[in-house]
Amino acid sequence: MSKNIVILFVMSFLFFVFACSTVEEVRDVGSSDIHIKDAHSSGDSLYDISDISDDSLSDISDTGCMSGSKRCDFQKVQNCMNGVWVDGEDCSQTGKVCVNGSCVYNTKCKSDSCSGHGICSDSSGKVVCTCDTGYTGTYCESCASGYHRENTLCVKDNPCNGVTCSNHGVCKLDSLGNPKCECDSGYHSDGLNCISDNNPCDGVGCSAHGKCVVQRDGAVCICDEGYSPGDASGLTCVPTSQVCVGGAIDYDVDNDGSNDSWFEPNERECLMYELVNRTRASHNDEGTPECHKPLLWSVEWSAHGRNHSYKMRDRGGLFHEDYPWGQNCAYGCEPACEMDMYMNGANEGHCEMLSHHCNIMRCGFSHIGIGYVDTWNTQNFY
Numbered sequence: 001m002s003k004n005i006v007i008l009f010v011m012s013f014l015f016f017v018f019a020c021s022t023v024e025e026v027r028d029v030g031s032s033d034i035h036i037k038d039a040h041s042s043g044d045s046l047y048d049i050s051d052i053s054d055d056s057l058s059d060i061s062d063t064g065c066m067s068g069s070k071r072c073d074f075q076k077v078q079n080c081m082n083g084v085w086v087d088g089e090d091c092s093q094t095g096k097v098c099v100n101g102s103c104v105y106n107t108k109c110k111s112d113s114c115s116g117h118g119i120c121s122d123s124s125g126k127v128v129c130t131c132d133t134g135y136t137g138t139y140c141e142s143c144a145s146g147y148h149r150e151n152t153l154c155v156k157d158n159p160c161n162g163v164t165c166s167n168h169g170v171c172k173l174d175s176l177g178n179p180k181c182e183c184d185s186g187y188h189s190d191g192l193n194c195i196s197d198n199n200p201c202d203g204v205g206c207s208a209h210g211k212c213v214v215q216r217d218g219a220v221c222i223c224d225e226g227y228s229p230g231d232a233s234g235l236t237c238v239p240t241s242q243v244c245v246g247g248a249i250d251y252d253v254d255n256d257g258s259n260d261s262w263f264e265p266n267e268r269e270c271l272m273y274e275l276v277n278r279t280r281a282s283h284n285d286e287g288t289p290e291c292h293k294p295l296l297w298s299v300e301w302s303a304h305g306r307n308h309s310y311k312m313r314d315r316g317g318l319f320h321e322d323y324p325w326g327q328n329c330a331y332g333c334e335p336a337c338e339m340d341m342y343m344n345g346a347n348e349g350h351c352e353m354l355s356h357h358c359n360i361m362r363c364g365f366s367h368i369g370i371g372y373v374d375t376w377n378t379q380n381f382y
């Protein structure tokens with residue numbers, strides 16, 4: 001066998017061994033040293049990421065790893081800093097680099113690590129960006145909520161964008177940067193709406209999802225099914241899911257003895273919220289001073305309300321406990337049925353003190369929290 005043939009055989013064998021190797025373990029052993037253990041060898045290969053330039057990175061990188069495996073094809077080696085997918089992970093989008101077909105953390109900050117819009121830290125053993133105001137993302141590469149991109153910068157949105165003032169005024173910013181309406185002659189502001197002094201519903205479209213009516217406390221929208229008031233003015237209607245929302249808490253929601261960190265409203269709670277505000281907007285005073293502007297959703301008191309509903313169910317009876325200024329509680333039927341009983345049932349006269357009816361229509365309340373467990377339900381008012 002000739003010398004050239006022997007050399008060719010050895011090179012082919014080595015190519016097969018390396019090409020079929022599988023990365024078995026990646027261990028971060030220092031601020032910049034990365035050990036990669038190959039399944040077909042007894043030792044580790046040590047790489048110092050800080051010593052690898054973008055141009056030379058391809059010398060030890062495999063960007064040809066096939067989907068679902070780490071089998072290497074060295075004929076497809078590229079610069080993995082341009083974006084490499086390894087087993088479903090894009091190395092360049094997770095703060096890592098590709099080494100021998102595996103995504104590993106790049107532990108050193110560079111001048112552009114945070115896209116020029118944040119402070120980079122590598123003290124934790126990987127690159128972490130603290131973004132400037134207006135920026136977000138792993139590398140501060142995106143605009144935060146309330147900001148939009150103009151050329152290469154994230155610029156704060158104009159709060160007046162989209163505010164029409166009912167086409168009877170001009171939106172301007174107050175001293176705190178909040179939008180307000182300066183209304184035409186013959187109109188007055190109500191939230192971000194300009195309302196006619198003579199016909200309060202003039203120009204109120206209820207976001208095309210409701211009907212404007214004039215009550216003793218002004219114009220208010222009776223929102224369609226599936227919609228609720230978008231703000232305290234009661235002149236807009238948005239999907240109920242946009243205002244009946246969850247939030248962070250520190251409270252025992254399900255009465256199991258341990259505090260929960262998040263409250264998420266259920267379907268019955270959101271439906272009852274929708275019905276409360278539709279009832280407030282549409283109910284006739286019948287000579288009794290009642291108010292019709294919406295009650296806003298309270299995450300905190302909804303969490304308390306569900307806890308109270310659990311307690312009533314477990315005890316098998318109604319009682320009042322743990323409420324801000326007013327509380328309704330009942331059991332036995334679905335939200336629509338319950339609302340009818342609250343407003344029209346026995347002993348529910350118009351605004352008798354502490355009646356269910358009175359709490360729903362009371363002028364002094366601006367918020368409500370609702371908890372539903374089975375058919376046991378609680379409404380907390382303040």
